[in-house]
Amino acid sequence: MVKHAVEANFDGLVGPTHNYAGLSWGNVASKSNVNAVSNPREAALQGLEKMKRLADRGYVQGILPPHERPHIPSLRALGFSGTDAQILERAAKSSPSILAAVSSASSMWTANAATVSPSADTADHRVNFTPANLSAKFHRSIEHAVTGRTLKSIFADEGYFAHHPALPSVSHFGDEGAANHTRLCGHYGEPGVELFVYGRAAFNEQAPAPEKYPARQTLEASKAIARLHGLKDGNRVFAQQNPAAIDAGVFHNDVIAVGNGNTLFYHDMAFLNEEQVLSDIRSRLTGTELEAVRVSSAEVPLEDAVASYLFNSQLLNTPDGMLLAVPGECREVASVSQYLDKLLAAGGPITAVEVFDVKQSMRNGGGPACLRLRVVLNDDELQAMHRGVIITDALYERLTTWVEAHYRDRLAREDLADSMLLDEVRKALDELTGILGLGSIYDFQI
Ligand SMILES: N=C(N)NCCC[C@H](NC(=O)CCC(=O)O)C(=O)O
Numbered sequence: 001m002v003k004h005a006v007e008a009n010f011d012g013l014v015g016p017t018h019n020y021a022g023l024s025w026g027n028v029a030s031k032s033n034v035n036a037v038s039n040p041r042e043a044a045l046q047g048l049e050k051m052k053r054l055a056d057r058g059y060v061q062g063i064l065p066p067h068e069r070p071h072i073p074s075l076r077a078l079g080f081s082g083t084d085a086q087i088l089e090r091a092a093k094s095s096p097s098i099l100a101a102v103s104s105a106s107s108m109w110t111a112n113a114a115t116v117s118p119s120a121d122t123a124d125h126r127v128n129f130t131p132a133n134l135s136a137k138f139h140r141s142i143e144h145a146v147t148g149r150t151l152k153s154i155f156a157d158e159g160y161f162a163h164h165p166a167l168p169s170v171s172h173f174g175d176e177g178a179a180n181h182t183r184l185c186g187h188y189g190e191p192g193v194e195l196f197v198y199g200r201a202a203f204n205e206q207a208p209a210p211e212k213y214p215a216r217q218t219l220e221a222s223k224a225i226a227r228l229h230g231l232k233d234g235n236r237v238f239a240q241q242n243p244a245a246i247d248a249g250v251f252h253n254d255v256i257a258v259g260n261g262n263t264l265f266y267h268d269m270a271f272l273n274e275e276q277v278l279s280d281i282r283s284r285l286t287g288t289e290l291e292a293v294r295v296s297s298a299e300v301p302l303e304d305a306v307a308s309y310l311f312n313s314q315l316l317n318t319p320d321g322m323l324l325a326v327p328g329e330c331r332e333v334a335s336v337s338q339y340l341d342k343l344l345a346a347g348g349p350i351t352a353v354e355v356f357d358v359k360q361s362m363r364n365g366g367g368p369a370c371l372r373l374r375v376v377l378n379d380d381e382l383q384a385m386h387r388g389v390i391i392t393d394a395l396y397e398r399l400t401t402w403v404e405a406h407y408r409d410r411l412a413r414e415d416l417a418d419s420m421l422l423d424e425v426r427k428a429l430d431e432l433t434g435i436l437g438l439g440s441i442y443d444f445q446i
Helices: 028-032 040-056 072-077 084-094 096-103 144-154 219-228 243-247 274-284 302-308 334-345 379-384 393-406 413-417 419-436
Strands: 005-012 061-064 114-117 127-131 161-163 181-184 193-198 236-240 257-260 263-267 291-295 314-318 321-327 350-356 372-378
Touching (some): 005 040, 040 061, 040 393, 061 144, 072 084, 072 096, 084 096, 084 419, 114 372, 144 161, 181 257, 193 274, 219 236, 236 274, 257 314, 314 350, 334 350, 372 379
Parallel strands (some): 193 236, 263 291, 321 350
Antiparallel strands (some): 005 372, 114 127, 181 193, 257 263, 314 321
């Protein structure tokens, strides 16, 4: 029997050290805003505002807490010693790039936190989670331990939820989580088709691969996740991302495609073998027909798609169609804004467009879809999870007050060495785990 299920979205709360350090080669926005002064308070409030608006529309909206940054255990592991203040000072002096990396608030982009397979698809009929090793970038490779602890704390009931460790942290198994994974289905509670999109095949040097920028996700990683989650052939499709798109700045598939329900919204440059991908999905999808909404390069040139983050939108069910939740930049790029008007005039399957201001995150290459992790949950699973992280009016108010009390409104590179910042972060996060009822998840709490 098919159980009623919903798609819950868990947004990453932007951390107090949000800054622009130019850490992500291949991510155009990250590189072009290097050393700009950030506003962590505004960034966190923009994120909370997005969550609140979606919660007000009736979506189940959760939150994942930021990580402890600067991350002193990572600096110790790299040979810096002394008190925390001395470690910061020494790292700032001899290795400012390492200090910047361990200070990034990049855990905000929870589309990269994990790959999640709903219980309707998995062999053990539980929701399966695998935190992404994010091994392509040092600053992101240190996220998965705390991500794993957080997910275990929220989805603790082993009767409903299964947690796998991250894949081995080497480039052969580079895994970027849900940013390269989307699920197509009829109703959420029915078995679906999980589309895994990879950038290169690590064990096949002859296979097509980008030439300029790194392909972060490997085929081998995607296959390993599908195996761990017990997905049968009928529930999974592997597709290669177009290497030319990666070389144009599409560092994750969610910068060029997004799927929801029976609808795949994508750019004609998204896949290496578009026809094969569509037919692989069609032959597996049951109980519904695939709606392929294809955007041509003539309508929206690839560089406009990257600049606007059109495809990094959230595609959400509404009572009478689907809502595309787009970043504000989509209305600033002429070809994209015109395309959106045309899309709405077509009358479906996408019937509404709503604009969200997440500019602070966008300057680091993170749009609305990067900021959220989707978890399909049936009614029993929704009851079984820890509810303290679900946005309500009261939690929104509480978190807004918390951000206003603890966050700076200006952060530049030189501030990262300030040991007062570290104290502020720990005090804030300690309070936050109390607000969310998460127990001890941070290294400084254990
Ligand atoms: N597309 C998705 N799902 N996520 C976007 C992640 C953006 C992130 N940017 C950064 O990590 C930049 C940090 C800096 O440069 O300071 C990244 O490149 O991994």
